[in-house]
Amino acid sequence: MKPILGANELAVLDRSKFILFDVSAGSKPRYDKEHLEGAFYMDLNTDLTNIDDYKNGGRHPLPVLEDFFKVLESFGVANQSHLILYDDKNGANAAARFWWMLRSIGHENVQVINGGYQAAVAAGFPISAAAEPAKPSKYLRNSNWQLTTANIDEVQAVAGGLKNVVIDVRDADRFAGLTEPIDLIAGHIPGAINVPFTENLDAEGLFLPAEVLKEKYATILGNVSSEATIVHCGSGVTACHTLLAMDYAGLEIPKLYVGSWSEWSRRGMPMILGE
Numbered sequence: 389m390k391p392i393l394g395a396n397e398l399a400v401l402d403r404s405k406f407i408l409f410d411v412s413a414g415s416k417p418r419y420d421k422e423h424l425e426g427a428f429y430m431d432l433n434t435d436l437t438n439i440d441d442y443k444n445g446g447r448h449p450l451p452v453l454e455d456f457f458k459v460l461e462s463f464g465v466a467n468q469s470h471l472i473l474y475d476d477k478n479g480a481n482a483a484a485r486f487w488w489m490l491r492s493i494g495h496e497n498v499q500v501i502n503g504g505y506q507a508a509v510a511a512g513f514p515i516s517a518a519a520e521p522a523k524p525s526k527y528l529r530n531s532n533w534q535l536t537t538a539n540i541d542e543v544q545a546v547a548g549g550l551k552n553v554v555i556d557v558r559d560a561d562r563f564a565g566l567t568e569p570i571d572l573i574a575g576h577i578p579g580a581i582n583v584p585f586t587e588n589l590d591a592e593g594l595f596l597p598a599e600v601l602k603e604k605y606a607t608i609l610g611n612v613s614s615e616a617t618i619v620h621c622g623s624g625v626t627a628c629h630t631l632l633a634m635d636y637a638g639l640e641i642p643k644l645y646v647g648s649w650s651e652w653s654r655r656g657m658p659m660i661l662g663e
Contacts, residue, residue, distance in 0.1 A: 408428070
């Protein structure tokens with residue numbers, strides 16, 4: 389199953405055959421007012437993370453795996469469920485993070501709407517303000533996250549090396565240390581390269597064609613394998629947008645540094661504070 393679903397493709401699907409999720413972080417008031425009809429709201433901060441000490445895991449660390457399974461069951465998700473996800477930031481708000489987490493438990497039947505909420509509305513998908521009831525389910529568990537992650541020690545050990553690539557997907561000004569709207573210190577990890585996640589999209593906010601993305605990332609990685617590539621952002625959320633783009637391009641999914649800059653910058657690690 390391709391990971392990206394066109395809004396026009398969504399519009400013709402049998403709505404009884406999939407479960408729809410709005411994963412727009414910080415947009416619960418908008419969801420309560422209007423959302424795609426039938427969608428459940430998945431909360432980044434309470435459903436998809438286990439927030440504790442930013443210095444140890446960053447602002448959006450992964451939840452305990454058992455807790456994640458319980459969240460899925462509370463929304464009626466079973467192992468074979470077809471899940472369709474969207475947010476209001478072209479997948480970069482939290483839909484891609486939810487996609488990555490699902491793929492990391494082995495759930496393959498999941499797609500992100502290309503262009504997100506806005507594209508689906510423009511394609512004529514109905515909206516609603518109704519609270520959506522869920523029928524709890526049972527999910528057959530596995531014991532570990534299956535996609536690879538990198539911890540802070542690994543990032544420090546390989547960043548800037550010839551055998552690895554560390555990609556920072558934040559915007560250029562944050563990477564350069566010119567601005568930092570969220571974390572305490574502006575800058576970037578020494579040895580990281582900047583490939584903003586927005587470059588995965590065209591002028592209309594849709595993912596570039598798969599073949600274009602494949603050529604783009606093949607050029608960036610050169611001879612470095614996806615296994616030796618680490619992707620990060622501010623807190624391990626928008627980095628998943630690039631992981632989604634690479635999967636869409638037919639490339640192997642690289643490692644995710646979940647703690648990202650929010651952890652790195654609070655741990656007294658080496659950093660570049662400006663260009």
